[in-house]
Amino acid sequence: xxxxxxxxxxxxxxxxxxxxxxxxxxxxxxxxxxxxxxxxxxxxxxxxxxxxxxxxxxxxxxxxxxxxxxxxxxxxxxxxxxxxxxxxxxxxxxxxxxxxxxxxxxxxxxxxxxxxxxxxxxxxxxxxxxxxxxxxxxxxxxxxxxxxxxxxxxxxxxxxxxxxxxxxxxxxxxxxxxxxxxxxxxxxxxxxxxxxxxxxxxxxxxxxxxxxxxxxxxxxxxxxxxxxxxxxxxxxxxxxxxxxxxxxxxxxxxxxxxxxxxxxxxxxxxxxxxxxxxxxxxxxxxxxxxxxxxxxxxxxxxxxxxxxxxxxxxxxxxxxxxxxxxxxxxxxxxxxxxxxxxxxxxxxxxxxxxxxxxxxxxxxxxxxxxxxxxxxxxxxxxxxxxxxxxxxxxxxxxxxxxxxxxxxxxxxxxxxxxxxxxxxxxxxxxxxxxxxxxxxxxxxxxxxxxxxxxxxxxxxxxxxxxxxxxxxxxxxxxxxxxxxxxxxxxxxxxxxxxxxxxxxxxxxxxxxxxxxxxxxxxxxxxxxxxxxxxxxxxxxxxxxxxxxxxxxxxxxxxxxxxxxxxxxxxxxxxxxxxxxxxxxxxxxxxxxxxxxxxxxxxxxxxxxxxxxxxxxxxxxxxxxxxxxxxxxxxxxxxxxxxxxxxxxxxxxxxxxxxxxxxxxxxxxxxxxxxxxxxxxxxxxxxxxxxxxxxxxxxxxxxxxxxxxxxxxxxxxxxxxxxxxxxxxxxxxxxxxxxxxxxxxxxxxxxxxxxxxxxxxxxxxxxxxxxxxxxxxxxxxxxxxxxxxxxxxxxxxxxxxxxxxxxxxxx
Numbered sequence: 001x002x003x004x005x006x007x008x009x010x011x012x013x014x015x016x017x018x019x020x021x022x023x024x025x026x027x028x029x030x031x032x033x034x035x036x037x038x039x040x041x042x043x044x045x046x047x048x049x050x051x052x053x054x055x056x057x058x059x060x061x062x063x064x065x066x067x068x069x070x071x072x073x074x075x076x077x078x079x080x081x082x083x084x085x086x087x088x089x090x091x092x093x094x095x096x097x098x099x100x101x102x103x104x105x106x107x108x109x110x111x112x113x114x115x116x117x118x119x120x121x122x123x124x125x126x127x128x129x130x131x132x133x134x135x136x137x138x139x140x141x142x143x144x145x146x147x148x149x150x151x152x153x154x155x156x157x158x159x160x161x162x163x164x165x166x167x168x169x170x171x172x173x174x175x176x177x178x179x180x181x182x183x184x185x186x187x188x189x190x191x192x193x194x195x196x197x198x199x200x201x202x203x204x205x206x207x208x209x210x211x212x213x214x215x216x217x218x219x220x221x222x223x224x225x226x227x228x229x230x231x232x233x234x235x236x237x238x239x240x241x242x243x244x245x246x247x248x249x250x251x252x253x254x255x256x257x258x259x260x261x262x263x264x265x266x267x268x269x270x271x272x273x274x275x276x277x278x279x280x281x282x283x284x285x286x287x288x289x290x291x292x293x294x295x296x297x298x299x300x301x302x303x304x305x306x307x308x309x310x311x312x313x314x315x316x317x318x319x320x321x322x323x324x325x326x327x328x329x330x331x332x333x334x335x336x337x338x339x340x341x342x343x344x345x346x347x348x349x350x351x352x353x354x355x356x357x358x359x360x361x362x363x364x365x366x367x368x369x370x371x372x373x374x375x376x377x378x379x380x381x382x383x384x385x386x387x388x389x390x391x392x393x394x395x396x397x398x399x400x401x402x403x404x405x406x407x408x409x410x411x412x413x414x415x416x417x418x419x420x421x422x423x424x425x426x427x428x429x430x431x432x433x434x435x436x437x438x439x440x441x442x443x444x445x446x447x448x449x450x451x452x453x454x455x456x457x458x459x460x461x462x463x464x465x466x467x468x469x470x471x472x473x474x475x476x477x478x479x480x481x482x483x484x485x486x487x488x489x490x491x492x493x494x495x496x497x498x499x500x501x502x503x504x505x506x507x508x509x510x511x512x513x514x515x516x517x518x519x520x521x522x523x524x525x526x527x528x529x530x531x532x533x534x535x536x537x538x539x540x541x542x543x544x545x546x547x548x549x550x551x552x553x554x555x556x557x558x559x560x561x562x563x564x565x566x567x568x569x570x571x572x573x574x575x576x577x578x579x580x581x582x583x584x585x586x587x588x589x590x591x592x593x594x595x596x597x598x599x600x601x602x603x604x605x606x607x608x609x610x611x612x613x614x615x616x617x618x619x620x621x622x623x624x625x626x627x628x629x630x631x632x633x634x635x636x637x638x639x640x641x642x643x644x645x646x647x648x649x650x651x652x653x654x655x656x657x658x659x660x661x662x663x664x665x666x667x668x669x670x671x672x673x674x675x676x677x678x679x680x681x682x683x684x685x686x687x688x689x690x691x692x693x694x695x696x697x698x699x700x701x702x703x704x705x706x707x708x709x710x711x712x713x714x715x716x717x718x719x720x721x722x723x724x725x726x727x728x729x730x731x732x733x734x735x736x737x738x739x740x741x742x743x744x745x746x747x748x749x750x751x752x753x754x755x756x757x758x759x760x761x762x763x764x765x766x767x768x769x770x771x772x773x774x775x776x777x778x779x780x781x782x783x784x785x786x787x788x789x790x791x792x793x794x795x796x797x798x799x800x801x802x803x804x805x806x807x808x809x810x
Contacts, residue, residue, distance in 0.1 A: 019046040019108045021116035028118060031201065033125035038094050040118060042104035043086030052114075054107045056080075057089045060100030065089065096122050124152030126196045126205040130177065133208065137184035138295050139215045144178040147194035147207060155203075160193040184213045186243075216296030217242035219289075225303040228279050229398045238272035238289035240298060246291040248272035253286040253301065281308055281335070308335035310394035310401040313372060319408040319440075320382055321495060326407060328377040331367070332394030339396070340364055340375025345389040345404070350377060384411050387440075412496025413439040413470075415489070424507040424538050425478050426590045433502045434473040437491030443498075445469035448488040476504060508537035510586040510593040513544070523576035523604050523643035528569040532586060539588040541565055551579040551600060562587075576606045576643040606643030609700035612710040613637040624712055629690035629719035635682045636698055636710065644702035649675040653685055653696040656713065663695050663713055691718045 024041045032038050044052040057065040057080050065080050066073045073079040078098065081088045091098055103117040130148035137143030149155055159166040159179050166172050166179070173180040181188055194207045217240040228234035240246050247269045250259040259265040259274065266275045272291065276283055284306040291298050315330040332338050342362055343349040350362045352375075361378045373394070379386055387409035394401045418435045425431035437443040445468060447454040454474065455465045462477040469491060476483055489500040515531035530544055542565060549558040563569050574580065579602040583595040615635045616624045626632040634651065654670035656663040675683065688694065694716070697709040 019044055019052070019112070019114060021045075021104050021106060021114050023104055023116055023118050029121060030118060031121045031123060032094050033201075034094050034096060034122050035125075036094055038091040038120075040089040040102065041083060041086045042089070042116070044106055044108070044114065046108065049085075051109045052106050053110065054105070055087045056105050057087060058103045058105065060102065062103075094122060098122065123198075123201050124150065125201075126151045126155055126198060126203055128205075128207050131194055131207045131209065134210050134212070136212055136214045136294055137181060137188065139186065139213055140183055142180065142182050143184050144175065144180045145192055145194075145209060145211060146178045147209065148177040149194070149196045149205075149207075151196065151198050151201075151203065153198055153200045155196040155198045157194065157196050160195065162190045163193070181211075186213050186215070188213050212243070214293065214295035215241075215243045217246040217291035217293055217298040219291065219298055219300045222300065223302070225305060227305045227307060227397075228276065228283075229307045230279050230281060230309050232279055233275065233277045234279060236274040236276070236287070236302060236304065238274065238291070238300065238302070240272070240291035240300075242291065242293045242295060244293050245270075246293040246297075249290045249292070250274045251288040251290060253288055259287075276304075279306055281306055306335070307396065307398040308333070309398035310334040310338040310396050312392055312394055312401050312403040315392045315403045315405050317405045317408070319410055321410040322382050322384060324382055325378065325380045326382050326386070328379075328390055328392075328405065328407065329374060330377070330392035330394070330403070331370075331372045331374045332392070332401060333370075333372050334394065334396045334398065334401075335371075336396050337366060337371065337373045338394040338401075340373050341393045341395070342375065342377040343391045343393060345391060349393065379407075382409055384409050408440060410440045410495060413437040413443040413491035413493055413498035415491070415498055415500035418489075418500055420502055422503045422505055424505050425476070425484075426507040428477065428479050430475055430477045431504065432473050432475050433487060433504060434471065435489035435491075435500050435502070437470045437472075437489075437498060437500075439470065439491065439493045439495070439498075441493050442470045443491035443493040445472035446490045446492075447472070447474050448490055449485070454487075478504070478506070481506070505538055507539050507588070507590050508535075509591045510537045510541055510588050511535040512594055512596040513584045513586050514596075516546075516582070516584045516596070516599065518601060521601065521604065522610055522640040523606050524574050525570060525572045525640050526574060526601065526603070527571075528584075530569065530584070530586075533593060536586075537588050537590055537593075539590060541586045541588055543587040544569065545585050545587065545592060546571065546582055547585075547595065548580050548582045550575075551581055574603050576603050578603050604642070606704060608705035609641050609644075609646050609702055609707040610639040611708045612639045612649070612698045612700050614696075614698060614710045614712045616712050616714075618712070622713065623693065624714045626688075626714050626716045628688075629717045630686070630688050632685045632688060632694070632714055632716065633682060634685060634696060634698070634712075638679075638681060639700050639707060641700075641702055642704075644704050646700050646702050647676070648701045649680055649683075650699045650701060650706065651675070651683055651685075651696065652709075653694050655689065656693050656695040658693070663693070665695070688716050690716050692716050 022043055022045050024043075030038075030040070042055065042057065044055065046052060059065055059076065059078065063072070065076075065078055067081060068074060068079040070079065077093065077095065078089070078091050081090060087104070089102060089104075099120055099122045101117050101119050103115055106114045108114055127150045128147075129150055130146050132146060135145055137145075147157070149157060157174070157176075159172070159174055166174070168174065171182040173182070179192065179194070189212050192209045192211050194209060196205050197203070220239045220241060222237060222239060226234075226236050238248055238250070240248075248267065248271070249269065250265070250267050251257065252259060252262075260267040260269070264277045266277075267273075268275075272289065274287070274289070284304060287302050287304055289300045289302060291300075311333050313331040313333055315328070318326060318328060320326045328342065330340055330342070332340050339352065341349055341351055350360060352362050352364055354361050359380045363376045363378070365374045365376075366372075367374055375392065375394075377390065387407060389404045390407050392403050392405070415435060415437060417438060420434060423431050423433045435445065437445055447465060452458045454460070454463055462479055462483065464475045466473045466475065472489065474487060478484060484504050484506050487502050487504060489502065491498045491500075511533040513530055513533055517529045517531070518526065519529050520527040528546070532541055543562050544565065545560060545562045547555070547558045547560050548571065549555060561571055579600055581598045581600045583598040585592045585595050587593070613636060615637060618624045638646070650672065651674075652670060652672045654665045656665055658664075673683070685694070685696070692715070694714050696712050696714065698711075699709045700707040
């Protein structure tokens, strides 16, 4: 039976080929570096894999190597794993103890034993033990570029600089653990290649090392002392060269404190800037700047001098009497000691030494013990004008300090600012007489009449005193003529006495008006001017009054008119061709004087209106400059109509030229416009030519005829000719060209209509309002014919007017 099986196997070998084991990688000797992982796979080269059994790996001692669950294999650092088509031998980290023969075995057809071995040899690969890739020699020092390399077998080492072989000898010396550079210079900067070769294994490895020669810090030119100002912020520079660039620190010499962490200090370590905030006097002293880099460090001492700003230590108000010498001492501190000067506010500064005013001297003295400057402002023969605020100014390099004090000049009383020299009263009206005494210190005021002190031992209920000084008022009720006369105000202080006299006089109504001049007379109006009364009664004239009547009527039927002084004295509403009698009187605060002798004037007959008065502001040459280039607004005052109402205005305007002292019309066309309403007071001339003179004539018309023309010459502004409208000129009161006066009139009329409507509603609904009052009046007594004659004027208000004028107590 066995023979038959063997025979079948031999027959299978003849048919399928001889089975054998194959190890991959296939080299019989495997040279591998230690510390690396390794895998060898073993498979049977046969067609029918099912005939192969017991595939195993054996270690160098012949023991079967198990998988990673086998304790022995794990401890040996070696195990097997089944893989498709074979069995893998795995060494996770190859060590020298793993060197030797390893055998793969298998059974074929349960009868034939198959085996194949592989020899594993180990070696130590090139290892860079001490070869930093960046190294930094120090300038002018010997430096070894470190490159310690190990391998087994031992390697051979050579050097390249920037890709070129370094020849032996010279400043470069190859040593077992590096390349020695003798007295390194900056020219030695570059890339050095340390190359290791193991000939036995054919291993080659290179390490590129960047070499940069470092230079220690060296300070550039910088100030040995720096001046800073108290309370400010200052920066101190520290600059050094070196490779690599140095970093900086600052140390205060007296305390050895690192200022990078100190309050109020900050250090920029890359630029060397020391910043001090809110500098104080304790910051004065020596400071050390330390510059450090990989090549070393350098130190530099800087003296910081702190300037102390000036401070005013003492400076006080003083008081001094006129004629004496005043001294204003002002002490100030600071470093360096300040200079002290003075200035009276609103005046120039007083410098040290004598001044333009030889009464004034400024001196400076030093108090080294107290570290102060004492400035003194001396003013001899003090005057009242020297009173005021004086500023002490202390100045040094750190700035200036200011302080004000008041120099009070004491003087005896003065009534220089008491304008009252006389006072007036009448008809037992009380009157105040007042005096103001200027003095320092304040004066006490008493009032005297002759040798008698009023309200002292002398008591009179008709005399009252208000205020003891510096302002005092005496209120007098002159019930008798004995109270009129001279009163003396007496002011006294420790420096002297002053007297001021006020005369109380009795006022009277003014005397007769000397003359009433006839200035202008028209058919319905008359204008006067007055030559005032010879005696004003002690008080200024306030008003003038006229009483007038038709010649054949009695003075009881006369009408009155009163004008304030300096107003136009015009009577209106008179009848043409009628003779009137006029008499005049003047009024002051006491009352009206007597009527002057009557005079009569006959009014002219009805005629054409007076010449219209054109309102304009002409220049020196009599030409009015228009602000516009193409139009002008003409305004005028309504003239007197001379007894017949004005029914229209006629306006004519023509371009003119100034020839031989006269304005002559040019060849251009003249324009004429008529305004049918007598209420017009403005008119806009349109379509004018720029930079052109125009003569304008304005006439007023009533049914008797045209007035003489009011004339004005205007000149339009320069500019491009703009003909806004070729239509005829229109009144300023029409459309968009309404004047401001017309607009106001329309608004007032509208308000008046609204008020009438409201009043009518009140009358109908509540039986109240203005209409109700009128109705009630109409039911009462009839208005007298005499009142009707007066119209809006006054009738005989003059006889009792004196009772209205009184002087009230103040």
